[in-house]
Amino acid sequence: MAPTPNPRILYTAIPQSLPVFGEHITFDESATIDLDTAELNGGVLLKTLAFSADPYLRGRMRDPSVQSYTPAFVPGEPIVNHTIATVLRSEREGFKAGDHVVGLLPWAAYSIVPPDARIKPVSNEAGVPWSYYVGILGMPGQTAYFGLKRLVELKAGQTIFVSAGSGAVGNVVCQLAKLEGLKVISSAGSDEKVAYLKEIGVDHAFNYKTADTNAELQKAGPVDIYWENVGGPTLDAALANMNRFGTILVCGMIHDYNSRGDPYPIKNFGAILSKSLTVKGFLVNNLIAAEKEGTAVFDREMGKLVADGKIQYKEHRYTGIENGAKAFLDLFKGDNFGKAVVIVADQ
Numbered sequence: 189m190a191p192t193p194n195p196r197i198l199y200t201a202i203p204q205s206l207p208v209f210g211e212h213i214t215f216d217e218s219a220t221i222d223l224d225t226a227e228l229n230g231g232v233l234l235k236t237l238a239f240s241a242d243p244y245l246r247g248r249m250r251d252p253s254v255q256s257y258t259p260a261f262v263p264g265e266p267i268v269n270h271t272i273a274t275v276l277r278s279e280r281e282g283f284k285a286g287d288h289v290v291g292l293l294p295w296a297a298y299s300i301v302p303p304d305a306r307i308k309p310v311s312n313e314a315g316v317p318w319s320y321y322v323g324i325l326g327m328p329g330q331t332a333y334f335g336l337k338r339l340v341e342l343k344a345g346q347t348i349f350v351s352a353g354s355g356a357v358g359n360v361v362c363q364l365a366k367l368e369g370l371k372v373i374s375s376a377g378s379d380e381k382v383a384y385l386k387e388i389g390v391d392h393a394f395n396y397k398t399a400d401t402n403a404e405l406q407k408a409g410p411v412d413i414y415w416e417n418v419g420g421p422t423l424d425a426a427l428a429n430m431n432r433f434g435t436i437l438v439c440g441m442i443h444d445y446n447s448r449g450d451p452y453p454i455k456n457f458g459a460i461l462s463k464s465l466t467v468k469g470f471l472v473n474n475l476i477a478a479e480k481e482g483t484a485v486f487d488r489e490m491g492k493l494v495a496d497g498k499i500q501y502k503e504h505r506y507t508g509i510e511n512g513a514k515a516f517l518d519l520f521k522g523d524n525f526g527k528a529v530v531i532v533a534d535q
């Protein structure tokens with residue numbers, strides 16, 4: 189059989205600020221693969237169904253000498269991220285053609301992974317679209333679930349503020365908090381996103397681009413728990429409106445991911461002292477590593493919440509691998525409305 193095209197999204201150069209398509213990230217159509225004869229060397233041949241575009245990938249586009257919690261990407265290599273794929277051929281025990289797996293895989297139509305690759309079988313008992321396994325039933329959902337349930341004691345009647353509330357992590361945090369009986373305040377970057385937040389039960393939602401965050405929090409606060417997704421001026425406003433003994437869960441700070449080492453200068457850090465606040469930064473992988481059963485409880489509980497319709501989920505689908513770079517870059521402009529996923533193949 190003739191070789192099959194294997195289009196890929198490559199990381200090509202270290203960006204100083206917002207990456208540029210064609211310069212720091214490129215679409216490459218030069219590679220091919222022979223799906224029948226390619227050597228597996230004990231591994232598995234996978235066909236990509238969908239992959240996730242996540243803000244943290246920006247942190248991997250850095251000078252490799254700068255230490256961080258994930259290794260720097262290597263220029264010339266494909267971007268790698270959470271992917272759902274189907275097995276085409278396998279020489280590895282426990283995996284057979286037709287199985288579905290999730291793992292950190294290259295942004296390519298096909299990939300061959302070595303025998304020790306960390307890929308996890310997915311049975312999809314919830315009967316949801318496969319892409320959910322890189323979204324609400326994958327890393328972003330795990331971030332919301334373990335962050336909210338493990339890092340703070342939730343009490344009905346408390347007030348939580350969630351920034352970037354319509355996004356992948358934020359919308360799950362909002363809905364889990366509502367299920368726990370909390371009052372939820374949330375911000376997002378468009379009126380359409382605000383309307384969606386109200387639909388999923390958020391008590392006080394506002395557009396931070398047209399409203400004053402400080403005034404909105406004064407109206408609806410004070411805040412017992414702040415779920416921090418963005419940093420920058422939103423963090424300043426949250427600090428000014430925290431309740432005494434409140435908790436800030438620092439999940440992300442996307443405002444500064446492209447700030448050329450010149451982050452927004454926070455003015456209200458003094459509130460941490462004067463209000464006796466607790467500030468907890470976390471990485472989802474560390475939370476999962478601390479779980480006795482790994483993600484098992486999440487797989488059960490979140491799968492059921494989604495299957496039973498107790499939690500709504502919104503995807504922003506980009507169709508075609510060639511749109512992978514756009515899916516990623518849109519995150520920094522707020523052009524995604526829901527979880528950004530790239531659909532590469534239907535099955």
Ligand SMILES: NC(=O)c1ccc[n+]([C@@H]2O[C@H](COP(=O)([O-])OP(=O)(O)OC[C@H]3O[C@@H](n4cnc5c(N)ncnc54)[C@H](OP(=O)(O)O)[C@@H]3O)[C@@H](O)[C@H]2O)c1
Pocket residue numbers: 242243244327328331352353354355356357358375376377378381417418420438439440441442443444470471472473518519520521522523524525526527528
């Ligand atoms: N700690 C962890 O383990 C972990 C795991 C996953 C994600 N995260 C972090 O969680 C945050 C949310 O991630 P996600 O995957 O759910 O992304 P997302 O919310 O689906 O997409 C990113 C959103 O951030 C908002 N945004 C972009 N630039 C902004 C700016 N300058 N100021 C304010 N808002 C801005 C935009 O929404 P608007 O239209 O509302 O502005 C955009 O849609 C990110 O900071 C991410 O790095 C952390």
